[in-house]
Amino acid sequence: MLMRYVMSSLRISLLMMIVLGLGYNLLVTGFAQTVMPERANGSLILNDQAEVVGSRLIGQENRDQAFFQNRVSSIEYNGASGSPNYAPSNPDMLKRTSDAVKEWHTQNPDVQIGSLPLDLITNSGSGLDPHISPAAAEVQIPRISKLTGISPSKLKLLVNKHTEGRELGFLGEPAVNVLELNLELKSLMPE
Structure with a gap:
């Protein structure tokens, strides 16, 4: 039972690292490059x-x-x-x-x-x-x-x-x- 909670926590942590650590940054960078490329650079x-x-x-x-x-x-x-x-x-x-x-x-x-x-x-x-x-x-x-x-x-x-x-x-x-x-x-x- 404990192992199931640990694995579940690890999966959620990994998912959040990918979504917030990589996905969010790519989204914001892409938005900035599209809307205001001169400033973004x-x-x-x-x-x-x-x-x-x-x-x-x-x-x-x-x-x-x-x-x-x-x-x-x-x-x-x-x-x-x-x-x-x-x-x-x-x-x-x-x-x-x-x-x-x-x-x-x-x-x-x-x-x-x-x-x-x-x-x-x-x-x-x-x-x-x-x-x-x-x-x-x-x-x-x-x-x-x-x-x-x-x-x-x-x-x-x-x-x-x-x-x-x-x-x-x-x-x-x-x-x-x-x-x-x-x-x-x-x-x-x-x-």
Whole structure:
């Protein structure tokens, strides 16, 4: 009698592993591939040679000052998501923020520190945010114009073109995807 219950439990467990562990995942993946294949495949961005250069969903480190810079990343854009969640009074947070302000001012001496948007010196919750605010993009225009020779007005138009509105018209804030902006900026640069 006990053996019958054990075997019955094992069969149900095996069936549930197949249905929920394999079947459900195949169903959801198939649905996603049918309804939104671009998103299901990681929202990848391709260059002119059809090579993957990144994702619309994950920020990338870019140290070239001729391009727009992302938010500060507490994880150095290594692909793992997370943030130390320091309180504003934490000495490590104060030092990191102070260092970010000094570095920013060194790279952008024409911009007043008081006009520096906070998203350029603070990190997002995931540490991989691909977006910055339109103000954070605009404040970088003088440096980029000086380094690339592209006029500030042309760069402003580029930022406006890549500014995404609020989700559903009322959720979140307008944002600029840095990778997409930099890819178009690169196409405007002289060889």
